[in-house]
Amino acid sequence: MKLSTKGRYGLKAMFDLAVHDGEGPIPLKNIAERQRVSDHYLEQLIAELRKSGLVKSVRGAQGGYMLAHKPSEITVGDIIRVLEGPLGPSDCVLENGPIQCNNADHCIAKTVWEKIQTSISDVIDFITLQDMLDDYKKKA
Amino acid sequence: MKLSTKGRYGLKAMFDLAVHDGEGPIPLKNIAERQRVSDHYLEQLIAELRKSGLVKSVRGAQGGYMLAHKPSEITVGDIIRVLEGPLGPSDCVLENGPIQCNNADHCIAKTVWEKIQTSISDVIDFITLQDMLDDYKKKA
């Protein structure tokens, strides 16, 4: 029941982009250095974020990455779902296309998984990058 | 962000024991058959549940397993924590002994992980096997 580094590094990188929002393209190398993660690995993660439309890229020298939307319009859930796949503690409650087990009708565990999933969604879909920025500024 | 089969099979097995609570020792084989999981694999899981004091065992012929406490005194959280280890979406918010990252002081992601963890704990520590039994009877 842990997120992989994908989700964790990904959120850090996206928050980094939010901090530098409006400063033009941010090179991946800078993000990787600040967040202390392998830049080649982060490249793979940010590629997925780009393909899913959460970040924009500018190629060539002086290029880099930018948020594709305002920080207030990107939730933690958006990021985590792209990188970790559909959410859900069990396959039978997977967000898009649950896989039913053989005794789905009277599986009581399922209702437990549903409650867990709902509670996680409620948290991650509610927090935006802007919220994190506000927290950050309050701390500093 | 999924539970492994340990947590999932484990909860099913414990619920099965709850359904048959008071009927004396239930052989592992029966549980495995009803829940359709490998009995040898379930054996390993139930061994951990026994060592942690959630179930009792009776050896020999006509032996089997029983809940060590009343269904109302065993929560889903008790079971999942035994089988999945300490809860937490990231190492820096692990329940017992978090591992701090290098910039823990101003890591904003951490507050997100904390909120996720709290919401999961709130769910799984609140639901008991008795609650699941009540749900089950209501459905049938």
Add this chain to the structure above:
DNA sequence: AGAATCCCTATCATTTTACTTGGAATTGAA
């Protein structure tokens, strides 16, 4: 022209997962 940067594909070591195998020890019942 050249440096900086994104983009893409492949490979790989390690760990985790989800079992399987094989058998020893215990105990109720015939």
Add this chain to the structure above:
DNA sequence: TTCAATTCCAAGTAAAATGATAGGGATTCT
């Protein structure tokens, strides 16, 4: 007292996931 049912225990193992690394092509600014 024997036998079958059962728990208990220790290894082994195939497949997948994780967390990278390696190498090079394409693009664009200076």
